[in-house]
Amino acid sequence: xxxxxxxxxxxxxxxxxxxxxxxxxxxxxxxxxxxxxxxxxxxxxxxxxxxxxxxxxxxxxxxxxxxxxxxxxxxxxxxxxxxxxxxxxxxxxxxxxxxxxxxxxxxxxxxxxxxxxxxxxxxxxxxxxxxxxxxxxxxxxxxxxxxxxxxxxxxxxxxxxxxxxxxxxxxxxxxxxx
Numbered sequence: 001x002x003x004x005x006x007x008x009x010x011x012x013x014x015x016x017x018x019x020x021x022x023x024x025x026x027x028x029x030x031x032x033x034x035x036x037x038x039x040x041x042x043x044x045x046x047x048x049x050x051x052x053x054x055x056x057x058x059x060x061x062x063x064x065x066x067x068x069x070x071x072x073x074x075x076x077x078x079x080x081x082x083x084x085x086x087x088x089x090x091x092x093x094x095x096x097x098x099x100x101x102x103x104x105x106x107x108x109x110x111x112x113x114x115x116x117x118x119x120x121x122x123x124x125x126x127x128x129x130x131x132x133x134x135x136x137x138x139x140x141x142x143x144x145x146x147x148x149x150x151x152x153x154x155x156x157x158x159x160x161x162x163x164x165x166x167x168x169x170x171x172x173x174x175x176x177x178x
Contacts, residue, residue: 003128004033006103007111009041009095010162014113014132016042016053017160020153023139025062033108035098036067068098077101081121092117103127111135113163132157133165133172140173147173 005028012034015021024032034042042054057063068075080086082097092100096114100121103110109128112118122129136153139145145153150169158164166172 002031004106004108005031005111005130006033006035006099006108007038008093008099008114008118009038010113011111011130011132011135012038013042013050014157014160014162015135016050017162018153018156019053021053021057023144024135026144027135027138027142032062033064033066033102035095035102036065037098038095039065041095066102068101072105074101074105077104100125100127131165132162133176136169137173137176 012021012024015024039054039058043051045051054063058065068078078094078097078101080089081092081100082094083091085091093114096112096117099110099112100118102108104121104125104127109130110118110122111130113131115131118129121127136145136150140147140150147170150173154164154166154169154172158167164172166175
């Protein structure tokens, strides 16, 4: 069986903001899942175009959501990460926490760009992890996009205030090659 990919808000919205979410569905058909917390953040009424696109994807059936129920293993982990962390741990965002909890509990893949908040949990729980950069590399490697298209998408994401680890997709390819 192929693992489900649990997206946090930043990673999924990176593709929504530049109208390139089709890349996600071509690469990972039937594997994309948004925790309810992430779905709620994306459906924020203050960002109507993202809300409209997200709801449209869900109504078409290409996007699934999952609720974290109380008294479950994933709820206990979510609560510890987002509500009441153990000593010397900081609270992380509800979207990141929900995606981590679901990926750990169901042996899925975490899709998150927020390395500052998630890296320690990726290591602690031995999670498989994808970033926007990883997804664009996979899109290039499978022929969904070429490097020039990747550079255009990358530039547009940066213009839309996405924080990416290199100035261009070409620079990112060089960075991951070394």
